[in-house]
Amino acid sequence: RQAGLHSDIRQLFGAADLAALAASLSGDSALVAAPANGIPAEGCEAITPEMVTLTALSQAQIDAIAAQVPGGMANIQDIYPLAPLQEGILFHHLLGGEGDAYLLYDLLAFDSGERLNGFLASLQQAVDRHDILRTAVLWQDLPEPVQVVWRKAPVQVETVALDPADGPLAQQLEARYHPRRHRIDVRQAPLLRGFAAAEAGTGRHYLQLLYHHLAIDHTTLERLLDEVRQLQQGQGASLPPSLPFRQFVAQARLGVGAAEHEAYFRAQLGEVDEPTLPFGLSGTQEDGSRQEEWRTWLPMALADQLRQQARRLGVSVACLAHLAWGQVLARAVGRTQVVFGTVLFGRLQGGAGADRALGLFINTLP
Template sequence: YVSAHAAASAQPGATAQPDGALDTDILREALGRALPEYMVPSAIVMLDTLPLNPSGKVDRKALPAPDLHAQSAAAYEAPQGEVEATIASIWRDLLGVERVGRWDSFFELGGHSLLAIQLQARLRQCGWPSEMRALFLHPRLADFASAVAQSAGVAVPIADPDANAATIPAGCTALEPGMLPLVDLDTAELRRIEAAIPGGAANIQDIYPLAPLQEGMLFHHLMQEQGDAYVISLLLRFDGEARLTRFIDALNQVIARHDILRTAVVWEGLREPVQVVCRAAPLTLEWLPIDEADRAAGRAAERLAAHVDRRAFRIDVRCAPMVRAIAVHDAASGQWLLQLPSHHLALDHTAEKLMIEEIALILQQRHAELPRPVPYRRYVAQARAGMSGDQHEAFFRQMLGGVDEVTAPFGLVDARLDGSANEESRLTLPVTLSTELREQARRQGVSAATLFHLAWALVLARTAGRDDVVFGTVLFGRMQGGDEAHRAMGMFINTLPLRVELRGRSVAQGLRETHERLTGLLHHEHAPLSLAQRCSGLPGGTPLFS
């Protein structure tokens, strides 16, 4: 909260009501003209006197808690004009609130990245194209509507998302270059691809390039001789083998629905790697051999976990699907255990969650509720046709120029960049502290993510002995991925560098600058990390962060 020390009557434009009460709306408007938005109080409480402690200082604990609900109700101003009214209606629908006023913030009302993507899609349906960055820069309804109205004056044709779809006919026996709009392959390369895919040309539905982030992942996959840093595992438990079998059947139905789950990566003998979508790529359940001694000792779960440990386990990404199903019967617990290791080339955390949700719908015989599949090809086409490499480079040179030293906590750098030697520790924050942190973020007009990024920068500054730090941050990847990216299967997340300069900054200034940097990154969320690394002052091949 903010404690005001200047006399209220000194505020220009602040007027007293007949009963002596201050017009908080006018006061807030006057403060808004003199202060940045994040410094304008969310609530204003009138007191006859400020409570003091024995030392004569303001007794903050004795200050009454502001009624935020009453304040927001008093400050409510109905949307004005068609654009504001339409956007307010969309916000009410997405956020599940009864009303939205002109000065309400999308994020203060409960908005987040996934809902922001849905908002962008709804605006496009109205014929109003909008950059995602505009919402983060102007989160209040009136300001965002103004930005949308300005961009709506520019005619932006809505392209057919499937205009670049392959034209490979069913039963094709030999691929031709003209069938594949997104990739340039000669006849010899097509024959090599056909030979690499079980079933040959007849089992190939589409071929297209890798997305920028996938290119980096493939590079690291090929560099690692043992294990794979990009393998993720999911452990499931079943009370019977029949349930496990039904789960695998449902999973295969999901695989049949989504192109990225039927995709293999091929590079041998080609000028550049490509991903090949198979028409059929059923997943076969594997049973882990386990000796009777381990089974009797109840070590089945331990053996299964060790088998898929990413420090040793690898997935052959040349074979679709890039998911494996490995099971074992744990006699000690009477359960059947299933590990679903998958490769990040095909799935990120959001996609994994969507996959499990679809499996649940199928198992519950709710097939009619399954959403229409979104081809991963759309994202690849958009990522490659979006912002140019020169634009990405200009942004990162401006951010990283002058960075000539790695931010290394305690002087340690993981040269392998695979995290295999790391140990992980989790600490769950108390609910009260978590709530207070989010409330502070709202009062500052930034997301909770911004606050935690700044906090992590302070940790790195202390442990690395620097006041100018660079570290990696994970980008959602779906913000610029197209209208239906929020429900698309595939790999979207990206890791990019964030620079936070702390010297001479107040907390408020640090929050504002970190928010601006993160907002800028959204526009470049598809940029390859290798490009960003080239834009610093570090010698070639030196990692920007651990």
Template sequence: ARGYLGLAGQQAERFIDSPFVRGERLYRSGDLVRQRADGSLQFLGRNDHQVKLRGLRIEPGEIEACLSRVDGVREALVLVHEHPHSGQRLVAYHTGQDHAAQYLRERLLEQLPEYMVPALFIRLDGMPLTPNGKVDRKALPAPEAPVRQYQAPQGPIETALAAIWADLLGVGPVGRDDNFFELGGHSLLAVRLVERMRQQALAADVRVLFSQPTLAALAASVGGRAAVEVPANRIPAGCTLITPDMLPLADLNQDAIDTLLRQIPGGVANIQDIYGLAPLQQGILYHHLASEGADPYVVQARFAFAGQAELDAFVAALNQVIARHDILRTSLHWQGLDEAVQVVWREAPLLLSPALETPRLDLGQAPLLRLSSQRQDGRLEATLLLHHILVDHTAVEQLMLEVGALLQGPAELPASIPYRNYVAQARLGADPQADEALFRELLGDIDEPTEAFGLREAMAEAHSVGESRWPLEPALVARLRGQARALG
């Protein structure tokens, strides 16, 4: 082909000058490949099929490649389908041997993080094709959960879990052999499930849900791990002095505490709590400090308002939500400390800021939200910046739901759960020695230097971009990337 007749724009986009041979052209096919050290090309999937699912970018082609490597699987195709209750989920179609869905799920969990493992596996005798031989995606059968003979839950634990599943997934009745993911569950709902279980004093290992996702299997794991006791906040209102014994979730001496007090407007009177960072926050803080210019973890949301009165009402509602949730009144501090901590302010109102030139937030100033407004095309527009170190995809949705409810008038919102509960679960329920032992087993034989960067940073970089900026062997980069993905 020489081009697209009468479609100059599409031709310029697809037919490009070759960077390899002067005077020649290349065609952008949409295939993603990676060139290996020996010059060969490895097919990675399609760039037009990339999806963003619950805030995570996913290459279905990568999942298809892993599924195709399972013995007995001939062809594989992964699509996103909308579940009527729980939203979007991954569905895998495959041909070849009639493997059980749980077998395929276990094989993929050996290669992929759980959020990339499809919820449903549908076997076909053959892929439907278009007249030109490509897979006809529109002709694929609609995904439906396998029909199982109903087995009533047994005992109080299974009965309680069945009720929680029915409410979360919008289904019922739930039997003891039903599969959480086949009923519409996904990773975010798994987190909500664990929290709902905790509210009923049911402690379970969520990893069981991904490896053995039936109601009976999850119920059997209840009680298999000791529940973490969350220590009470020992800083009372009106406190005039904070001492180390008042901080059960932080390891600070008196000098460090006094240094923190001088950084918070209002001093000790404005400090509600101090505790350490959860592991995921530690990783995000590292990338925040390592980045220059725009922060990779700043999230933007944009709004349009009819006038200043509507914008003022929005700010007022947002401040009510900030006052409800301690995580939205939190700042982070690490300068001069042995370990970074986060400080919950008693009051941290959001104020309108001038136009923001760069999406970067000062982590030491609460709230970690910034709102700016400007007139644009005759209407009032506002940009809200939030930092991912404090809010995730689900939290942003909840924030917007609560703001919307308050804008409708007085609203009775559910009690807020202190973020310190999660920090306690993440820190006190962790086993640092076991984590270190795991990494030493996986990566302990690697002795290639990474100059100024440590192994952890090299692994994170290899996982995020697929190649290294440092002189690492390609095989080592591939191994680091695979280990990082396997560890989530």
């Protein structure tokens, strides 16, 4: 990208060696160009259908969207559809009950109220900078779900009064607003919520920060917290310009068509007629809190053998690991055909600047 050249996943894994990969490189013109946002950057009091360039909406539908945004049309910067994984996450959000599997959280501690307020002020500055952090998701009475970028989206932080007699404040805060039992309204931007509590006599303050996977993946959270740190240190002027998430949406939706995607996966998965359920278990035990995770390091000799085998077969070590996991599932299910998901790092194909853009850039490949 720095050299003005482009490659995609198909070229990367289809090339037998570096020379073949080099021969397949092309200019950035191979990337899908997102049509410009037709809503004026400022002073727009009325939005018409031709201003919304990534999805087709009638005037009545735009009016209905504006009615759900504080400040109406004057507070709408952009409207565009969801990327494919966002659609899947929204589906599970709407399907869910008490909690939300795609609501994530961090519990932060500060040694004073001033430190907490300084963090929140810098967090608001970061939200002001990035479209995806000022995004709400709407779907009711619309042809397809859309994300609406607000011009102004104040971070909502609720101060909670907790009784120390009920246990440590940090544990109380985490338990009360844990994603297993708490949800946020994704129709309200930003998709961040904060709940703060002060510890009497110590000056210590806690902040339970909730954020939704519809807008934020792990890399985005790292970028966001690093930006907050730089803002707190007075380095805001050195931050790179923010990049709109609409480019990634255009790349995902205007490249390969939905019909081609569907035809491909029907061909790959058409014979699969039941889910892969190890030992017949269709869900996590209870609320998922009793799940255990185990990691181990492979012996160096075995790791070397895997690399050598991958070279012999002309595949990556990751492909061998996926095959091994498929064999494990096949034994646990008692079937020769199993399906599981692997997470893809979508920033590799997100276009120029995707490595530092904020937003949801992952996808799950069956």
